[in-house]
Every structure is written in C-alpha cells, then in structure tokens.
Amino acid sequence: MRQIFLDTETTGLNPETGDRIVEIGCIEMVSRRLTGRHLHLYLNPERPGSEEATRIHGLTDAFLADKPKFREVAAEFIEFVRGAELIIHNAAFDVGFLNAELRRVQQPRVAELAGGILDTLVMAREQYPGKANSLDALCRRLEVDNTNRTFHGALLDAGLLAEVYIRMTRGQNALVIDADDGQDEGSSDDADLHIDLSAFSVAVLRASEQEIAAHAGVLADLDKASGGKTVWRTISA
Known part of the structure; x- marks a missing residue:
C-alpha cells in the first residue's frame, strides 16, 4: 500500500x-x-x-x-x-x-x-x-x-x-527506511528469538502464615461490605 x-x-x-x-x-x-x-x-x-x-x-x-x-x-x-x-x-x-x-x-x-x-x-x-x-x-x-x-x-x-x-x-520506536540489507523481503530473524526454557528453574515463593491471615482478613472485610454476596462464597456454595 x-x-x-x-x-x-x-x-x-x-x-x-x-x-x-x-x-x-x-x-x-x-x-x-x-x-x-x-x-x-x-x-x-x-x-x-x-x-x-x-x-x-x-x-x-x-x-x-x-x-x-x-x-x-x-x-x-x-x-x-x-x-x-x-x-x-x-x-x-x-x-x-x-x-x-x-x-x-x-x-x-x-x-x-x-x-x-x-x-x-x-x-x-x-x-x-x-x-x-x-x-x-x-x-x-x-x-x-x-x-x-x-x-x-x-x-x-x-x-x-x-x-x-x-x-x-503500531507503537514502534523508529521508522524503517528501505535499504538493501541483503535479506529477502519475506525473511525473518524470529528463529534467533526462540529460547530453550527447560534449563531454567523457576523459584516458587509461598505465602507466610502472616500473609495468609492478612489475605483472609481482607476477604472477610469485602464479604461483610457486600452483605455476604461475594463471588467466592457463591462458588463455594
């Protein structure tokens, strides 16, 4: 175009x-x-x-x-x-x-x-x-x-x-001006972007007892404010 x-x-x-x-x-x-x-x-x-x-x-x-x-x-x-x-x-x-x-x-x-x-x-x-x-x-x-x-x-x-x-x-940071860069128009460097993630270990951070209790308190306050109509209570029921 x-x-x-x-x-x-x-x-x-x-x-x-x-x-x-x-x-x-x-x-x-x-x-x-x-x-x-x-x-x-x-x-x-x-x-x-x-x-x-x-x-x-x-x-x-x-x-x-x-x-x-x-x-x-x-x-x-x-x-x-x-x-x-x-x-x-x-x-x-x-x-x-x-x-x-x-x-x-x-x-x-x-x-x-x-x-x-x-x-x-x-x-x-x-x-x-x-x-x-x-x-x-x-x-x-x-x-x-x-x-x-x-x-x-x-x-x-x-x-x-x-x-x-x-x-x-498109949100790109710079304009591209046509130039002979030695690549075919349909070529792509995407293959270079594939990374094998199997070699990485992902750390899992578990909530402490204090954090779990604080979270439960927040949910209780929300439930009280909604008159017992919170979604999680409906799902549990």
Whole structure:
C-alpha cells in the first residue's frame, strides 16, 4: 500500500478569501516502510503573506518571490500523489487549500486524485479523547523529537507526522527506511528469538502464615461490605 504524508504552509487561513499555498511537503511510505522518496515545493503565492502566517512558517514574500507558481508544478504534484492514500493532520485545512489550487488550474479535486485521505487529527481525538492533539502535543506524548521545529515547515512536519503515525498505529520506536540489507523481503530473524526454557528453574515463593491471615482478613472485610454476596462464597456454595 502506498501512502503519502502531506503538509502545507499557506499565506493565511482561508483559501476562499484568496489565501494561497506557499510550501508543500510530501513523504512516501510503501507497505509501512519509508522509501526515501519525497516531494518538497516552495511556491510563489502571487500575493503577500499575512504577518501571522509568516511568523509561523518563516517564509517571507522576498524568499518566495522567485519560486515557481502552483500551475508550474501542478503536474509534478499530481503525479506524486496520484493513487496514494494521503495522511494529513487536520486534513480539511490542507485539502481545502489544495482543492482551491487545483481548481485554478482546472484539475480534479484531491479526493479524485488520491486513493484515500486519512486525517490523523481525527485518529488522535479517538485515541486520546479530551487531550491536546496538535502535532506538537502528539510529538510530546509519543516521544517524537521535534526540537528542530523552530518554524513550521511542510517537509519537516510531514516527517514528524510520519513518525507520529507509525507510533500511533503500531507503537514502534523508529521508522524503517528501505535499504538493501541483503535479506529477502519475506525473511525473518524470529528463529534467533526462540529460547530453550527447560534449563531454567523457576523459584516458587509461598505465602507466610502472616500473609495468609492478612489475605483472609481482607476477604472477610469485602464479604461483610457486600452483605455476604461475594463471588467466592457463591462458588463455594
């Protein structure tokens, strides 16, 4: 299964009022293994960015002035994401901006290009109800190192999201990047993990008389509190 971790940075909060994308970051994973392939684009939004947005991502109008416009890289973006499941944190935000950009160049919406869209914010709210579930909060909770996140960056955030997703869905401590390690894909080192336990003796610790008496006292108190309806008395009867 091919999946793409995707994030964007924008000039503001609302594509319907003219805000545009200034950065796209995509990282590819196939069969739960990072392939090393990624797409990273800075874009000229053809409009000034808001001060608040610039404080968040650090991408100034001067820096973006000579970058390509979305229409110039649309084909590259579409080819990279086509058919893949897109994994996005707060997907409605990024997808809304991407749809607006695609509409301007008369291309299909994200949902028609991708093989599916998975929102990790929805996942996190289900998994950690009542808790903060921003990307930074998930990094802290799942012990993902985000100390380099001085500014929000699309490629950086896509990478953090990849590790957060892996830990949320499987609990592994690190991502695996495809490499030729000399093993067939179906091979396993499980045989090395089998241990003969017959050589070990297991110590059996028996309760002392004092411990047995204390345990009986606890059971008696519980029985008294339940009005003689404790399960063990029912079973004994």
